[in-house]
Amino acid sequence: MDQKLANPAPLGLMGFGMTTVLLNIHNAGFFPLSAMVLAMGLCYGGLAQVIAGIMEFKKGNTFGLTAFTSYGFFWLSLVALLVMPKLGWTEATPHGYMAWYLVMWGVFTFFMFLGTLKSNTVIKFIFFSLTVLFFLLAARDFTGSETIGTIAGYEGIVCGASAIYLAMAEVLNEVYGRTVLPIG
Numbered sequence: 001m002d003q004k005l006a007n008p009a010p011l012g013l014m015g016f017g018m019t020t021v022l023l024n025i026h027n028a029g030f031f032p033l034s035a036m037v038l039a040m041g042l043c044y045g046g047l048a049q050v051i052a053g054i055m056e057f058k059k060g061n062t063f064g065l066t067a068f069t070s071y072g073f074f075w076l077s078l079v080a081l082l083v084m085p086k087l088g089w090t091e092a093t094p095h096g097y098m099a100w101y102l103v104m105w106g107v108f109t110f111f112m113f114l115g116t117l118k119s120n121t122v123i124k125f126i127f128f129s130l131t132v133l134f135f136l137l138a139a140r141d142f143t144g145s146e147t148i149g150t151i152a153g154y155e156g157i158v159c160g161a162s163a164i165y166l167a168m169a170e171v172l173n174e175v176y177g178r179t180v181l182p183i184g
Helices: 009-027 035-059 062-083 095-114 121-143 146-176
Strands: none
Touching: 009 035, 009 062, 009 121, 009 146, 035 062, 062 095, 095 121, 121 146
């Protein structure tokens, strides 16, 4: 008997989207970095996305597996980069090094964006805007420009909100058996 598997993408998209919005509200200058963002990075941005990626593996979705597990581990590694120096486990990462970390994630995300070109409009937008976000954050760390950091924050809020939209569109469209929120 074939059992229908649930779609894990909304879980991964919400973990990514909500955590990205919260971090980028900080990057835009609205509040300081706090335990709230770090906890979201560990639990929802990190762990929930890794779980969603493993579930995508079970469904045979290589793109979903790669995206959700990679970005889940991005969040876990980002939290580690921020917390380990506070615990005295290592020195803080210099801005120039952090910029290269963000460049590498931007390159990865650009190639993942290419993998969305046969998909819906919203997923293309998410990956394109995430590519831009990583390169803006890298530029901020290379230059030390607060202005670039603020622009990145606003751009990241839009990116994260688009992931939240897609997650809710996929849930509501499935629940109602029709297009409630279009995804193009």
